[in-house]
Amino acid sequence: MPRFRHLISIDDLTREDIEYILEKAEKFEDVARKGYSDALKGKLLGNLFFEPSTRTRMSFETAMKRLGGDVVNLNTAEVSSIAKGETLADTVRVVSEYVDAIVIRHPREGSARLASEFSSVPVINGGDGAGQHPTQTLLDLYTIKKESNLGNLKIALVGDLKYSRTVHSLIRALRLFDATIYLVSPESLKLPGDFVDELGEVIETDQISEVIDEVNVIYVTRIQKERFPDPEEYAKVSGSYRISADTLQNAPDDLIVMHPLPRVDEIATDVDLTPHAVYFRQAFYGIPVRMAILSEVMGYE
Ligand code: CP
Secondary structure, eight states: OOSOSOBOOGGGSOHHHHHHHHHHHHHHHHHHTTOOOOTTTTOEEEEEESSOOSHHHHHHHHHHHHTTOEEEEOOOGGGSGGGGTOOHHHHHHHHTTTOSEEEEEESSTTHHHHHHHHOSSOEEEEEETTSOOHHHHHHHHHHHHHHSOGGGOEEEEESOTTTOHHHHHHHHHHHHTTOEEEEEOOGGGOOOHHHHHHHOSOEEESOGGGTTTTOSEEEEOOOOGGGOSOHHHHHHHTTOOOBOTTTTTTSOTTOEEEOOSOOSSSBOGGGGGSTTBOHHHHHHHHHHHHHHHHHHHTTOO
16 A cells, blocks of 8 residues: 555655655665666656756656656646646646646645645645645655765755745654754745744754854755745845855865755855765755655555
């Protein structure tokens, strides 16, 4: 029996479920590194992406194909029947009759949950507005497990904590792992109050230099330009934080810097050359983790 049918929010999973997926991902790492298996031979994934994506869409597709399955993509909404006024509910009803599972990314918060209510097959949330991005959270936790210490985690979440769905998902999972959480952001990009209330004790600051010696992980996020209702508000905070090799000059050797990517200018490229940078490996870990998720919802043990 799969541990879950749909994966809409990280809150759908217990700590045991998460640990189980991370262990399963470990078993897929060899296949993920340019291998092949027929674990999902004959299975078909439907990708419904209503927002831009490189990593989520392509890593799901890579995961599916390396496991012997295949993928069909809804072409951009402009050339699908969405352009004729078809609703998301009807689209999902139809596509779920074609495929064995659906991944959906949509600008509206709650859209993945809605899709799951109309789908006859499992639905995986690939990001819904500023809501959740649970598969990113699982690969973030996997990265921490591989590159740092998930059992004794002190993590600084840096940047756009207001709109970043990767942060909104990750922060919920971090509670399950008893992590010490530092929130580092400009005043106008602070984590919304309801999240802070749920977290209990957190340390908030707007200066990365104040926490660099305290943490073992720095998780940086892009300012989510596309979620700002007013472009002038975006202009006020654009470029307001940036991590460079200089910032990390006196950092502990085992400090890792993560980023869900894409980055714009919040991490200078000179950080890429330091031993702290793990964000490109983090992007790779999306493949074994998504293999684990796909095989789980498609019933492969
Ligand atoms: N991290 C992430 O979700 O990347 P994409 O937007 O490229 O999918």
